[in-house]
């Protein structure tokens with residue numbers, strides 16, 4: 001093609017009318033480069049987890065890359081994963097929920113109390129508790145128009161305090177046989193402890209992950225999450241009831257926390273006052289490591305799984321490598337910033353607050 | 354010829370926000386297949402007036418009548434007005450940027466499968482139909498975010514939505530302010546098409562030449578009052594400019 005022809009082609013593209021212009025023009029070189037950068041950015045979670053695995057394999061060898069250790073990782077990830085799912089729902093809409101850790105502790109305790117009072121099915125009380133806290137978050141945030149950060153920060157404090165009051169500081173234990181010691185409160189539920197072990201805990205996590213993927217990718221609800229994160233004003237002008245939807249989103253997140261608390265009870269074998277403390281931070285980190293931009297509009301269930309796994313693997317790998325806990329925390333913080341730095345498209349960002 | 358039976362009648366509506374009276378008194382009528390242009394200085398109250406018609410704001414006083422039915426304040430909301438066949442293209446708020454073209458075309462009307470699932474095939478099919486009706490040849494990536502398209506292309510989807518569902522009235526708030534000359538021409542062609550099929554059009558525009566090209570009647574809003582009304586054939590640009598500035 002001669003330069004002349006090329007110029008003509010560009011001219012004819014420019015003079016195409018509004019609707020003719022919808023044709024997707026061939027990519028010129030800078031666009032191809034942008035596309036490649038985008039693809040790289042899209043795959044940051046997968047690249048990160050691969051690097052992390054290779055790194056720890058290199059450092060600790062078979063002590064890291066053993067069936068036993070991977071079984072352990074498979075048991076450690078689910079609670080964090082479900083909390084990250086709760087956050088994924090909320091973050092996709094452009095809001096945040098930092099009350100998930102407190103909610104986890106509270107819901108787990110309510111599940112244990114429920115089982116104490118009503119037997120096996122009493123665990124549902126915990127799920128209800130999770131949803132209830134979610135609805136409360138949603139109502140305060142959406143109806144009273146208090147920012148989600150402030151609302152859920154307040155809830156983080158209040159719910160933890162309520163847990164202290166309700167429990168009076170006493171833990172409830174789960175045991176696989178009748179307990180004779182009357183000084184400690186316990187429930188007998190072997191099935192629950194089994195559920196907390198490999199491989200059952202893995203099956204449950206996979207099932208929940210699949211269901212959430214369907215909800216997130218295929219349903220009206222999932223689509224609305226992303227749209228709300230895109231531009232709330234446009235939705236309102238189109239007559240979509242955003243207020244009610246936001247309450248639903250926080251309720252759904254609360255439901256996820258309810259499930260997480262149940263798995264946590266199964267995994268740890270006890271409902272304690274401290275359960276879930278600081279876990280909101282891990283959950284936010286997992287979502288961010290999963291490539292979800294905290295300003296909303298986009299997200300991925302699969303990548304959130306990768307994010308949660310990465311975080312668990314890093315904690316696990318550092319422990320095996322003999323790194324002291326404080327240094328391990330610093331390493332995880334640095335990893336978080338690097339991951340977000342790579343996944344952001346800085347060209348599209350005008351203002352950072 | 355125009356059907357003289359009015360499809361929309363706005364009678365003395367007003368709207369305040371806190372202390373600010375955005376609209377003091379708005380009145381006008383609109384017939385089938387008629388194009389009315391609303392002009393006025395910045396902040397005169399044009400957008401507030403059409404947002405009342407669109408159901409975004411309930412008027413503080415006055416009322417509007419659509420097809421001989423006085424709209425009950427209980428029903429005065431966007432959902433109801435959209436059901437009545439009224440669609441709006443807002444200048445800055447026409448599309449959800451991170452969503453696809455089909456989503457934006459179906460905004461607020463996403464077709465469902467089994468009650469909870471998105472019927473993506475139906476959306477894609479209808480999108481292709483609507484784009485064909487707009488004489489759009491091909492859109493390659495219907496599954497990519499609409500923000501990857503040009504401003505004109507995005508606007509075409511927003512207008513496509515208004516045409517597809519705005520059977521009675523299509524409201525365009527500064528539809529070409531952000532567009533280039535060719536894209537503007539294209540929008541103007543579409544306005545003629547909407548008019549020809551019998552849909553009424555309300556056009557807000559600062560471009561008086563465009564107003565003369567498109568409108569049958571011109572309504573001037575001045576300090577929150579619909580102060581003057583002209584037949585296009587009976588007015589000059591100078592007279593309009595005077596009406597805009599002096600009321």
Ligand SMILES: Nc1ncnc2c1ncn2[C@@H]1O[C@H](COP(=O)(O)OP(=O)(O)OP(=O)(O)O)[C@@H](O)[C@H]1O
Nearest residue numbers: 370373374375393394395396397398399400401402
């Ligand atoms: N939601 C609102 N809250 C407070 N004041 C508002 C609101 N909407 C409009 N106003 C005020 O009401 C007045 C009329 O606004 P409106 O948007 O209707 O004007 P306009 O004629 O559309 O102007 P422009 O040509 O700039 O779009 C302005 O002074 C505006 O600041």
Ligand SMILES: [Mg+2]
Nearest residue numbers: 399400401526
């Ligand atoms: Mg305006």
